[in-house]
Amino acid sequence: MEPLQALARVADRAEAWRRLAWPERAALLRACSRSAARRIRVWAEVSCRLKGADPASRWLGEEALLGPAITLRHLRLYAATLAAGPGTPRAAAAREAAPGQLALPVFPGDRWDGWLHPGVRAEVWLAPAAAPARRSGGPGGVAAVLGAGNVSSIPPLDALHQLLYEDRVAVVKLNPLMAPLAPVFAAALAPLVERGFLAFVAGGAEEGAALLGDERVDAVHLTGSHRTFDAIVWGAGEEGERRRAAGEPLLRKPVTAELGCVSPLLVVPERWDRADLRQQAFAVAGMVVNNGSFNCNAPKLILTSRHWPQRQAFLRELRAALAAAPPRPAWYPGAAERWARFAERYPQAESWGEAGAGELPWLLVPEVPAEPGQPALSEEAFCGVVAECPLDAAGSEEFLDQAVRFANDHVWGSLSCTILAAPTTPRPALERALAGLRYGGVAVNAWAALLFALGQTTWGAFPGEPPEDIRSGRGHVHNTGLLAQPQKSVLRAPFRPPLRPLWDPRHRFLRAAGLRLARFEARPSPARLLSLAAAAVLG
Structure with a gap:
């Protein structure tokens, strides 16, 4: 028609x-x-x-x-x-998430949610002074x-x-x-x-x-x-x-x-053990390579602390994870040109993976200067590129305060943001960061794309972008609870998840898990949950 x-x-x-x-x-x-x-x-x-x-x-x-x-x-x-x-x-x-601002718990929403995503909690933060109501x-x-x-x-x-x-x-x-x-x-x-x-x-x-x-x-x-x-x-x-x-x-x-976003990922500089470094590096790599990195919520800028003793160890694990992820077809228009621009602009860029015909290797750009106007801060690559930008901040509290200001003021877009925070991260500093980040979706210890997928959470730019200078957009979508006047959604997950995330490139049963999850969502049942759990546990 x-x-x-x-x-x-x-x-x-x-x-x-x-x-x-x-x-x-x-x-x-x-x-x-x-x-x-x-x-x-x-x-x-x-x-x-x-x-x-x-x-x-x-x-x-x-x-x-x-x-x-x-x-x-x-x-x-x-x-x-x-x-x-x-x-x-x-x-x-x-609950009052900030002075005069309520947060409404939306996830888990039913008996199935806790089994699908163990330990995950999510809220929709309403606009200041708004009361809980359905549209x-x-x-x-x-x-x-x-x-x-x-x-x-x-x-x-x-x-x-x-x-x-x-x-x-x-x-x-x-x-x-x-x-x-x-x-x-x-x-x-x-x-x-x-x-x-x-x-x-x-x-x-x-x-x-x-x-x-x-x-x-x-x-x-x-x-x-x-x-x-x-x-x-x-x-x-x-x-x-x-x-x-x-x-x-x-x-x-x-x-x-x-619209788009140079999606930041904040790595809070706490002490991680060797297993944490490897697990989190593979999780980040999975966020980058999913869908060939043609996602508006794929991390494009990793903010670290220059003074974090484990920074180089984390980057080594990230390199290994990217090298282990098979390159994907560069099917989205302009991907090769955008990839080449970043590779040319940053001589320190590193390519990982053996790309075949029509494919692109993953590009890691370490040591991007924390200077306004850097392309890695102001241009969404929308392909398999991820940059790392170390901030001159010592300790978790100073890092979180500085990273929030830096992301809000100097990183292009306001769609979503991810934070990796070990259990030892000071709680007041983390809560201050969650309240201060001007992003439509913020996720702690899970990919912010979960906020897109869950349904009960909202998805969209942080309110207030003028049409004359549009970046990540206006309005929101999803929000299956039809909540009136949402401002942003916030998700928290365990630092050490009990199951390997489906976006982890090492997952061995992705094919079965994806099909079984779709069937489960169509008609949840204990039998379908057990079938899905088998693929998830074996992954």
Whole structure:
């Protein structure tokens, strides 16, 4: 179906969707879950092929995680929220995270969560002075969603946010990279598509421009780069720059966006034993290499203390972990050029891994000066590049205080941040850091990408980025509890996790674990949990 044909059909159903009661919406989502569950394998197989990976390889498990597993989890959690109704969400459990600011515990949310992620806790921090409440009744109308090209759960999840949080029907214009998944998405969410509440369409820039400019579209959401946002909101070239300087947008509609970030990872300089150094280095390497590093939440800047006695030992373990991770196809446009720019700019850059045709080795850039304007601080590589920047801070408290200021003021973007903190880290300094970091998602001892995946947590830039200087975006997505006025999400995990993370490149059963997790999220049961646990424990 052509984009404008799809728009006409969906726009006619906007009022019907707005009138649809929460229990009826929950029933539709449960039907979508059953439909999507039947397409787990084909979804993952198509995703592998469009990224140049063999569907018979372990990467099928990664694509099952990145696509159907996360989507099925969100469908299940949204349905549970809608079935429960718009009552006040766990208000009695709220705590004061900062003066005048409440944090609401959201994870674990049910009996399954504690088994899936042992020891993990997450909160949504509300905007200052906000009280716990569910959003009930968004603005409604029609949304045009411009889908991401890197992770296959993003287009359906962005659509679900528009439907359930904003009360808008949606037309999703897929990134050309994701076009092969259009029939899979339409079949997976057929109960919504068949009733005219949602449509997935393919096309390029011309089709996207026609969709955004149509008077029937009330709002726009996109996942992509800040350059795409600028081109849409202000226009291209000199005229676009003139409009931005004058505050005269080309597109005069509400635009929300999830964009990029030079995602920092803070390594708190405590005493680690040898096993800790190796485990954390492999965990960091896994965060970098997942999905070929084409993730907006992949760590791109590791902040260390120059005075940490174990800094060089950690970097040696990180080098070994990157060398052990097989290079991946450089399937995302411009990856080779961006990789080459960083390699040329930093003569100390080190490449790890034997790359074959169409692949790139992993690039580690140690000893980046802590100077504003350094490319490693101000440009998102969006490929297999990670830099290390040592700060002149002695001790954990001084390091955390300095690293928070440095990340907030000199590192580009505000999407997500990860902290590695041993149990000996001073608690007041860590809590001060969590309150002070101006990021939409902060994770301690786990990859911040978990905040993207869990569903109960929010995902998006820290509020307040002006459209004239957009970086990581505006607004948020996910938030399956439909919490009103979120500011950021904070996650805490054990420093020594009981299970090897699925993103660890050493995981031996990724293929089985990814497929089994997707099936579990479709319909949780003790039997499916045991099957998943076997793959997780053996990994």
